[in-house]
Amino acid sequence: MNRIATFFCAACLLPLAGCLDVVPVDIPEGKPLLAVEGEITDQPGPYYVTLTKTAPYFDEAELPRVRGAVLTLEDSEGQREVLREVSPGRYATSTVRGKIGNQYVLTIRAEGEEYRAETEIRRTPEIDSVRAEFRAKTSTRNEGYYILYYGEETRGVGDYYQFKVFHNGRRLNQPGDLIVTNDEMVDGNYINGVELTNEEGVGGVFKKGDKVRVEALSITRDYFYFLNEMVTQINNVGLFSTPPANVRTNVRNVVAGSEKVAVGYFAGHTVRTDSLVIE
Incomplete structure (x- = not known):
């Protein structure tokens, strides 16, 4: 009986489908921004940073990669390294090793602008x-x-x-x-x-x-809130959703007040791993 009732309701609604009008949604595209995704950990490298540009909301094409940028990574012990571009828009370290207690500064020079991101690798407990x-x-x-x-x-x-x-x-x-x-x-x-x-x-x-x-x-505390804000925006859909808001970032243009801002995050963290086979 439930299946019949469900089918009946669906059949009754079919004639109404022709009454629906398609309403085009015009969303301003805005200017493309530099998007940064990268990390450094206490595990052996190399560590990677990917640079792309933001794209319009309905654009399903692959995000444009930012090529030819100059990325420099420096730690609080004085080690400094220029990253290699190993594929379009993807940059890798060679010698720097992440270490608990160290702070790290990533400098990005791209498309005539300079950006800076700071992070650290904090202490960690072991997995039992x-x-x-x-x-x-x-x-x-x-x-x-x-x-x-x-x-x-x-x-x-x-x-x-x-x-x-x-x-x-x-x-x-x-x-x-x-x-x-x-x-x-x-x-x-x-x-x-x-x-x-x-x-x-x-x-x-x-x-x-x-x-x-x-x-x-x-x-880090700031990355914790970055992840929380990111998921909040991903799940911010539906009739009663709130207006979208920018997610925090630790990548900043060195020129204060510049309109050429960045999005994304360069994160430092430890990694502890354990595995099992379900028996």
Whole structure:
């Protein structure tokens, strides 16, 4: 009966479809901006920075790459290196090694402008373990394997974290998969099995024999808020959505007040990894 009722309702609405008018939406394009995406970690390099230009909202073409830029990376110990352009718009380090406690300055000279980004690599706790536990269906969750994190949180308030989960080599990369948190409520405590995922992995549910890798990143406070603001804007859709707002960036034109601003982020963070096979 439910299927018949659903079909009936749909059939009744079909004649109304011809009454709908298509309303073109004219969105101002604005001027293209430099977009920066890069990172440095405490793991062996090379580290990469990608430069593109922003594009109109409805433009589905690949973002234009910024070629021929000069990128310089310098750390608080005095090491300095000019990055190599290894492919169009993609630049790589050769010798600089990320180190916990160091600060880093990235300078970008592109299209007649100079930009500067500053970051640091903060302390990090070690992962005790990651586990997959089977959970029965309840009123609030589905049946399946859930990925859990265990480990000590470093004592001293002011730490920020991001967690990345990989399912059979592919990262869970939907907006709902972004996991960022701070230690405000758990400072110095043992994290005893916090859920990093629901039952859904990449391309289906987690199941026996699947390989799972978890990366725990210790990030800066500003990058924590950058990620939160980015997801807020991605999810800002629907009838009652708020007006779009610019997401913060740590890439700034060296000329104060210049209209040639940049978007994106150059992030410094640690990486700790653990893996498992679901049995």
